[in-house]
Amino acid sequence: MHHPDRNYADQPRNPHYEDDIVYVTKHSRWILNSIGIWPAVLEGVGKFLPRIAIGLSNLVLFFTVVQCVLHILLEQKDPLLRLRLLGFACYSLVSLMKYWALTVRKPKIKRCIEQMHADWKQVESQRDRTLMLKYGKIGRDLTMYSAVFMYSGSVCYVTIMQYAIGRQSRMDDNNQTIRVLVYPTYSGFFDVQKTPIYEIVYVFQCICTFMLNTVTAGCCALAALFATHACGQIDIVMSQLDDLVEGKFAKKNCNPDTRLTEIVQHHIRIIKFSAMVETVLQEVCFFEFIGSTFVICLLEYYCITDWQQSNKIGLATYSMLLTSLTFNMFLLCYIGELLIEKSTNVGVSCCTIDWYRLPVKTVQDLILIITVSNNPVKISAGGIVCLSLSTFGSVLKTSFAYLNFVRNALMQ
Template identity: 25%
Template sequence: MLGKSSLNSKIPIRERDFNYSMKLSRITLSIIGLWPFRENIRCSNFKFVVILVSILMTLLSSLTFVYQTDDDDKMFHSLINSLYMLMTLVKLLMMRCKNDKLEVILSEMRIDWRKYERFSDGNKRLVDLYTGKARTSSFVCIFFMEFSITTYFISRVAYALQQPAKIREWDLPYTAVYPFEVTSSLFVPMYLWQVFSAMCLGSVTISIDCLLVTTACHATGQLAALCENIKSYGHEQRHRDETLSSEIECSCIRCIIERHVDIVRYCRLVEDAYNLILLTEFIGTTFQFCLQMYIIVEHSHDKNIVGLLSFCIYLLVFNFRLFMYCNVFDAMVEMGEKVGASAYDISWYDFHPEAVRQLMFCILRANKPLNVTAGKFFSLNRNSYKNVIMTSSSYASVLLSIK
């Protein structure tokens, strides 16, 4: 178990800070111009507008092709790309609208990291553990997203190379309709433009993934440290003025309750800021799963093995991202429930009646889950991940039966 000292003693202590924990999120959000603590506002706004325009233009041209084409296979392929672009565009605009709330969340995290130096060695190890998990998950997200984009482009080139040289046609990465004819002189610029758009799409997805994982793991680490403080609480402990003794964290009952309230408020900030973004992610991913599984099953006997492989990788990447969201937020809820269990398990019958009453309020508050929802409709947990997979499979089977 994460809370046991036997495990904590095996994890080396490394001095961390806010900049270390948010490094990947800061880099990725700065790329798309959404890092709230930006020094050059004009540069950030310019990057945001460029990314917004590139995604919007590619989306409109792709949707135009979906509307005009009579080829069902090409229509499904283009529809999958259009859904991903639309989902990413909506999330980008929502992130822009929620930038003030993001600044508040990051300010709360910065305050928490200022208290890190006063933590006990065991609590430092716990916080380091979840910070490491957030960074590892972020690195995996970056790798998978870049790998899926690269595989998609390689599959398009490989499919063209499989055709005989006399009838070989080179297509753009995203099948689209433009108000001008893409001739040989314009093919390379348009190809590079779509490559840039794909990079913008990947950057937006990666930045949101890194941010959500980091904020969730931060709350889980703080709750784990709070559980340790509750377990080690003794009735003889008195409040310590941290302004006079800043080297040691105060673990009296008053500070434990105040810390619990602060963490709960932080979780509510995360919920209010990102529930619509998560709803967009879940709806878009459900339809993408449906269409991708339909294409994989329908074209499982085709000779374009590289193309099918790219769709399988694409499906696995989005499957991983969805599971990661559900897993990190479910872990946060479970750790919040452990706070109440830790308060109940200590020898509270030896405490002063006032301390017992405060512990009772802590237990009651911990019984209310720290759920992060998708648009207030359902909570993110492992069960909701299973429901999305089952729903997508059902939709895909309906499409196959109609076909």
């Protein structure tokens, strides 16, 4: 495939660009490599590793999700226990759909990463490099926060909750202990009570939990990586606009029109990059928006019922999961808000410079930049809902509304 900016990117001007790329992408690459979404850079047999990872991930997820759904539909008769299991089933199905969406969008993810490499190669001044590293660090931090919260919540669920369920194991009619797993299994496939099967299934469920949370953390990692890169580029454009009149930091003695042409070209690249990022993330953000609203509602209900039943272990575990999912949704909305705010500030910068000292034609061209900035770049959920802090508030309000509906329905 011919990359549209290949000539732009072939001659690196930043001698530190390889170290910089490693610095800003390291954690995202670790997370996404484990599920085969990060573009392969290996040669020979190694280039097939992402496909193998994708195949194995789908197998493990299907193994657990299908059994859970069949158990809810065919075996579990207690409506309250069905509701308990519905949260995991919903979260698993949403994560599986997000994983499929990431797999389909993998070519565009590769193009976004290639443009990031091109942008890092073309950094010339230390001032611009510092701006990009500043937002690169923000992207790293957001990725780490998401990973820590998601993995810590899942570890609590498959260890503490498994221990709590194990203590509550009951006896069957033959006076034999029934061993229960945190994720239900369908007895029509195999007898999970037999001794190597139980341990094997538990290991598979732990791997499934890791995969589910890796998909969720990976979506946030991609959003943080791409959005903060765009924010760093926007800051460079704003610094160039601030220098448009004086030209103190210009690479050569050139007139304002030439400097403005370079600024517009850079701005257009950012807009195209942001549009591509929005295309990559719109499906996963849509599934995240819908799934998080529903699952947060169910986790709130689980916390309330465990509080009423004085189930301290269940309350602690579900509270941890609730905090993890809520915080992850907050991070996505914060990333979207940051991108909107930064892209709007380009127009503000055009108004705050000493534009009256510029030629009339250059001032007219600035008006076009202001007009473009009035339609800021953003990350949307399926092109329907724009991710922002107000969206996060709507998610919480909707989850509480669903919670009241579920409580009222069960109390009748």
